[in-house]
Amino acid sequence: MAQVNWRELYADQHLQNLIERAMATNSDVKTQEWAIAQAQASHKASKLAFLPSLSLNPNGGYNYDSKGTSGWSYSIPVALDWEIDVFGGLLNQKRMAKATVEFEQDLRQAVSARLMATMASNYYQLIALDEQKRVVENAIQVWKDLVRSSEELMKNGETNALAVVQFRGQSYDFEAELTTIEHNIKSLEVATCALMGEAPHAIERGSLISCPSSSVLRTGLSAQLLANRPDVRQAERNLELYYYNVNYARSNFFPKFKITAEGAYTGQWIASFIGGLTQPIFARGKVIAEHKIAKAKYEQAKIAFQQKLIDASNDVVLAMSQCETGHSNFLVRVKQVEDYRKAVDYSRTLMFNGEATYLDVLTAESNLIAKERTLINDRLEEMLGVVKLYLSLGGGY
Numbered sequence: 001m002a003q004v005n006w007r008e009l010y011a012d013q014h015l016q017n018l019i020e021r022a023m024a025t026n027s028d029v030k031t032q033e034w035a036i037a038q039a040q041a042s043h044k045a046s047k048l049a050f051l052p053s054l055s056l057n058p059n060g061g062y063n064y065d066s067k068g069t070s071g072w073s074y075s076i077p078v079a080l081d082w083e084i085d086v087f088g089g090l091l092n093q094k095r096m097a098k099a100t101v102e103f104e105q106d107l108r109q110a111v112s113a114r115l116m117a118t119m120a121s122n123y124y125q126l127i128a129l130d131e132q133k134r135v136v137e138n139a140i141q142v143w144k145d146l147v148r149s150s151e152e153l154m155k156n157g158e159t160n161a162l163a164v165v166q167f168r169g170q171s172y173d174f175e176a177e178l179t180t181i182e183h184n185i186k187s188l189e190v191a192t193c194a195l196m197g198e199a200p201h202a203i204e205r206g207s208l209i210s211c212p213s214s215s216v217l218r219t220g221l222s223a224q225l226l227a228n229r230p231d232v233r234q235a236e237r238n239l240e241l242y243y244y245n246v247n248y249a250r251s252n253f254f255p256k257f258k259i260t261a262e263g264a265y266t267g268q269w270i271a272s273f274i275g276g277l278t279q280p281i282f283a284r285g286k287v288i289a290e291h292k293i294a295k296a297k298y299e300q301a302k303i304a305f306q307q308k309l310i311d312a313s314n315d316v317v318l319a320m321s322q323c324e325t326g327h328s329n330f331l332v333r334v335k336q337v338e339d340y341r342k343a344v345d346y347s348r349t350l351m352f353n354g355e356a357t358y359l360d361v362l363t364a365e366s367n368l369i370a371k372e373r374t375l376i377n378d379r380l381e382e383m384l385g386v387v388k389l390y391l392s393l394g395g396g397y
Contacts, residue, residue, distance in 0.1 A: 110230035228394030326382030
């Protein structure tokens with residue numbers, strides 16, 4: 001599943017459009033792209049550190065003294081410095097810079113994957129709320145029909161005013177609940193628009209039919225698939241960075257070989273060429289301390305990497321469990337809802353025939369509505385489990 005393209009998993013065209021808009025305008029994604037640009041600039045500078053440094057500082061002036069002597073003078077000094085990387089100091093700095101670039105790129109992928117998952121979760125919750133709204137609107141209509149039917153039965157002396165009042169009171173509950181659902185829909189639409197950097201507006205969406213099922217899951221060995229997770233790769237890059245930092249700190253124990261060439265033109269060229277070694281003998285323990293600190297940070301990064309693998313595996317296991325539980329409950333709930341629909345039909349027929357009371361109908365209708373809403377929640381739980389599993393396996397990489 002980790003290799004499945006996100007457009008294949010999120011096949012709903014409305015959701016694809018939302019994700020594409022969010023990826024293009026989201027502030028977190030754009031901020032991370034600038035962080036990558038900074039890291040790439042540092043990496044380029046570390047590669048250029050192998051080349052010699054050339055500086056030019058021309059100067060000139062007009063001289064006059066008390067004896068009346070005057071004239072123009074000028075000088076064009078040129079200096080060249082070149083550090084020969086004998087013991088790998090510059091090489092390890094370059095590797096550290098490269099690891100930093102890859103770290104930032106993985107972080108961007110992590111930000112993008114979380115954004116994608118949040119957009120999908122919001123979208124599916126909106127669809128589930130649409131279904132909840134439909135169920136409640138149907139319930140309001142059913143209860144209005146029951147109020148009218150009970151009023152007719154009361155006129156014929158087949159029931160009493162208590163039944164009418166009970167049915168009418170229940171319809172008020174559903175009307176209040178409908179208002180709450182509409183508020184929740186509006187809140188989710190506002191949150192989704194904020195992720196896209198847009199002013200609040202209605203979100204176009206499909207139905208439950210277009211949503212993914214856990215039947216799309218194609219899982220293998222989670223330890224292999226975890227390599228796609230951006231946060232796992234980040235932890236690995238971090239470990240790599242501190243490994244090269246240890247090597248760089250170790251290189252400070254060895255001398256640095258530098259070539260310096262200087263020259264100046266003052267009417268004629270004057271040049272000098274110097275090669276030298278710089279070897280720290282006693283730097284008040286600074287070099288030794290830096291090496292020990294680098295090794296300690298490397299050990300910390302190793303522990304963090306190991307823990308990240310454990311946490312990532314836990315995410316996969318829990319997400320798979322959520323998918324399986326939601327799918328199993330949904331299949332069971334479909335059969336349950338069918339039976340409750342039959343119970344509603346039976347209770348109505350019995351009430352009109354005088355063989356059951358309004359309480360039987362009230363109970364049957366309430367049970368049906370509750371199970372229909374639970375059915376929607378089970379389907380939503382399965383869909384959100386798919387989103388979590390896709391994210392926990394590094395989907396979209």
